[in-house]
Every structure is written in C-alpha cells, then in structure tokens.
Amino acid sequence: MEWPGALYPLQNQLGLDIHPGGKTALELRGYAHYLPSGKRKVFLYGTQGKVLPNWFKGERLGVDIVMTRTNLFPEDSQEGFSEFREKDFSIKISAPERAAMEMLHLVPGKISFEEALLIMENLVSLRPDMVQRLMGMCRSIKVKRLFMYMAERQDHSWVSNLDISKIDIGKGKRMIVPNGKYDRKYLITVPRDSLAEASG
Numbered sequence: 001m002e003w004p005g006a007l008y009p010l011q012n013q014l015g016l017d018i019h020p021g022g023k024t025a026l027e028l029r030g031y032a033h034y035l036p037s038g039k040r041k042v043f044l045y046g047t048q049g050k051v052l053p054n055w056f057k058g059e060r061l062g063v064d065i066v067m068t069r070t071n072l073f074p075e076d077s078q079e080g081f082s083e084f085r086e087k088d089f090s091i092k093i094s095a096p097e098r099a100a101m102e103m104l105h106l107v108p109g110k111i112s113f114e115e116a117l118l119i120m121e122n123l124v125s126l127r128p129d130m131v132q133r134l135m136g137m138c139r140s141i142k143v144k145r146l147f148m149y150m151a152e153r154q155d156h157s158w159v160s161n162l163d164i165s166k167i168d169i170g171k172g173k174r175m176i177v178p179n180g181k182y183d184r185k186y187l188i189t190v191p192r193d194s195l196a197e198a199s200g
Contacts, residue, residue, distance in 0.1 A: 002061070002086075003042050003061040003062075003063050003065075004020075004084070004086045004089075004091055005086070005089070006056055006060075006061055007020070007044075007056075007091050008089050008091055010052075010053070010056065011091055011092055014053070016046070016050065016052075017046055017047060017050065017075075018044055018045070018046040018050055018052070018067075019044065019045055019046070019081065019091075019092050019093055019094060020042065020043065020044055020045075020084075020091070020093045020094070021043060021044070021045040021068075021093065021094035021098065021099050021102040021103075022043040022045065022068070022094070022099055022102035022103040022105070022106060022111075023041075023043050023099075023103050023106075023111060023119065024041070024042050024043040024044070024093075024099075025043075025084075025093045025094040025095075025096070025098075025099035025102075026096060026099045026100070026103065026119055026122075026123075028084050028093060029084075029096055029099075031096060031119060031122045031123060032119065032122075039062070039063060039064050040062075040063045040064070041063065041064045041066050042058070042061075042063045042064065042065055042066065043066045043068065043102070043103075043106070044065060044066065044067050044068070045067075045068050045069075045070065045072075045094070045102055046067070046068075046069055047069065047070070047071060047075045048069050048070070048071055049069065050069055052065070052067060066110060068102070068105070068106065070102075070105060071139060072101065072102065072105055072138060072139060072140055072143065073098070073134070073137050073138060073139070074137055074139075077137055079098070079130075079133055079134060079137060080094060080095045080097055080098030080130060080133075080134050081093070081094060081095055081098065082094070082095040095130065096123060096126060097126050097127060097130040097131050097134055098130075098134055100119075100120065100123055100126070100147065101134060101135075101138055101140075101143050101144075101147055103116055103119065104116060104142075104143045104146045104147055104150075105140060105142075105143050107146060107176065108176060108177055113176060113177060113190065113191050114191065116146075116150065117150055117153070117154075120150040120151065120154055121154050123151075123154075123156065124156055124157070124158075125158070126156070126158050127158070128158045128159075128161035128162055129161075131158070131162060132162055132163060132166070132167075135147070135162075135167045136166065136167070141168075141169060141170035141174065142174050142176070142188075144167060144168070144169050144170075145169050145170075145174060145186040145187065145188050146176065146186075146188065148164070148167070148169070148186060149183055149185075149186045149188060149190065169186065169187075171187075172187065173187045173188070173189070174187060174188045174189070175188070175189045176188050176189055176190055177189060177190060177191050179192075180192055
C-alpha cells in the first residue's frame with residue numbers, strides 16, 4: 001500500500017488530526033526543488049500528544065515517517081489546509097502557505113537551511129491573504145522570521161501585499177545556525193555560504 005492510502009483511514013475513519021505537511025505537502029504540489037534519492041521521507045504533523053497507530057509503520061509503506069508534534073498553530077485552527085486527490089480518494093494536506101511554515105519549523109534540525117531556501121524559491125504564487133492570516137496565528141518567532149527573511153531574499157512579489165506591521169516577530173536574537181552571518185532586520189544568524197549570499 002502507498003502511504004496516502006494508509007493515511008486515508010487515519011483521517012477519515014479514526015478521525016486523527018494528523019496531516020502531511022511541510023516538505024511533503026510541498027512535494028505533492030510540485031514545489032520540491034529535487035526528488036531525494038534513497039528512501040523517501042514523509043513529513044506528518046499533528047498536535048502535541050497525537051500518536052500514530054502501531055500498524056502505520058514506515059517500513060511497511062516503504063518510506064521513512066517523520067512525525068512532528070507541534071503547537072505551531074492553534075489546535076482548533078482549520079486555516080491553511082487543502083485536499084489532495086489520489087485516484088479514488090482524497091486526504092487533507094497543508095496548503096503551500098502553511099506547509100512552508102511547517103517546513104521552516106524543522107530548520108536546521110531535520111531540513112537544512114539551504115534546502116529550505118531552494119524550496120522557498122519556488123513559492124512564487126503564495127496567497128498573501130492566507131500568509132497574513134497564518135503569520136498572525138503562528139506561535140513560532142523563529143518560523144516567522146525565517147519565512148520573511150527567505151521570502152524577501154527570493155524577492156517574491158506577494159511579499160509587497162503583506163502588512164508586516166501586523167506580524168509579531170518578537171524581540172531578541174535567534175541563532176539559526178552557528179558561526180553564520182547576522183541579519184539585522186530579522187535578528188537571526190543565517191549561513192554564510194554562497195547560496196545564502198547569492199540570494200541576498
């Protein structure tokens with residue numbers, strides 16, 4: 001069985017609030033910068049305390065399941081989701097705007113800064129109204145700062161339609177990577193490598 005088919009009963013029969021998000025949702029929508037070699041990682045997201053059933057195993061499905069339990073957004077929020085159709089059924093996945101923020105939540109631990117920046121480069125058609133609402137709900141200062149830093153570095157036109165004054169990016173510095181360069185606007189330390197410099 002393919003993993004979307006295994007996920008369908010989790011969402012629709014067991015009623016588990018677990019969804020493909022982050023990099024996986026972006027891959028399903030064709031935004032991945034490249035397809036990884038080797039075993040595919042499937043990034044699933046749920047709120048704190050959500051547990052996958054014992055039978056839902058990556059080994060059985062031929063993928064590595066990366067389960068992230070987070071309160072990145074309010075638990076009762078249904079903002080930023082879409083349906084992904086697979087043959088004769090559909091599953092709930094994150095829309096690209098939410099998926100981008102979920103992906104950045106895992107930088108740099110499970111997703112590299114460089115890969116996230118490359119994927120963000122493809123997100124030329126995000127909906128500014130959806131970005132604005134999600135940024136208002138997002139509870140991670142790191143995610144909001146990284147999102148804005150990368151979106152501006154990629155010079156996406158939709159950024160000009162955001163009301164930055166209504167996005168709380170908090171106070172104090174955040175180190176995303178050690179020994180990097182410091183971005184004074186968003187108070188984060190980012191890699192000094194050629195990719196980050198070239199897009200700056």
